[in-house]
């Protein structure tokens with residue numbers, strides 16, 4: 001539903017939970033937020049909401065009637081730049097039900113600027129909801145560049161591989177569904193630099209923002225996806241109230 005837009009009915013509404021997890025994942029592009037978001041969504045029974053996935057789905061949809069704002073947004077994305085806050089917020093608001101009514105959520109790639117973080121805070125306050133935690137995944141820059149430039153994504157199911165760290169069994173084919181693997185346009189070297197600059201400029205300040213709100217939990221993003229997820233689950237268990 002998150003990918004299809006406001007009119008789509010959610011087929012997979014998670015069960016009501018006494019303590020739904022409402023998490024934001026932070027970290028530079030390439031630290032593995034998307035993979036962690038998927039693993040955590042499975043383990044916590046929450047919805048995985050990725051603004052980057054929505055933009056990529058829009059970019060691939062040839063027969064969709066894209067608004068001028070969405071067309072402009074996709075140009076920003078192709079360059080590796082951040083999409084303007086107003087467009088991102090409009091899209092998140094359209095899908096507000098996912099944030100407000102599901103049995104918890106994991107936001108991956110949103111918020112990405114202080115403006116977006118403020119908008120989310122206001123929305124949550126209006127609805128008398130609060131975030132459980134903000135998980136900040138940390139990794140040195142040289143490892144990030146290596147991860148991004150070798151990353152390959154399945155065209156069909158979005159599974160993520162790496163040419164050396166997590167190669168598929170058959171070259172260029174997804175282990176899960178057999179779909180073709182491709183390199184995201186914004187994982188090319190010229191876009192990686194732009195994305196890391198945008199992260200430092202716009203997203204890194206969110207670390208202090210959420211630290212001041214007492215929500216920040218930092219996690220070392222080294223090791224296999226399962227190891228990082230286990231580390232994350234341990235930290236979540238330690239958090240009071242759950």
Ligand code: AMP
Nearest residue numbers: 051052077080081082083088109110112
């Ligand atoms: P991601 O998959 O999260 O790395 O997002 C891919 C691209 O989508 C980013 O490089 C941006 O161009 C765009 N994007 C995704 N989420 C946001 C956001 N919250 N704010 C601005 N741009 C975004």
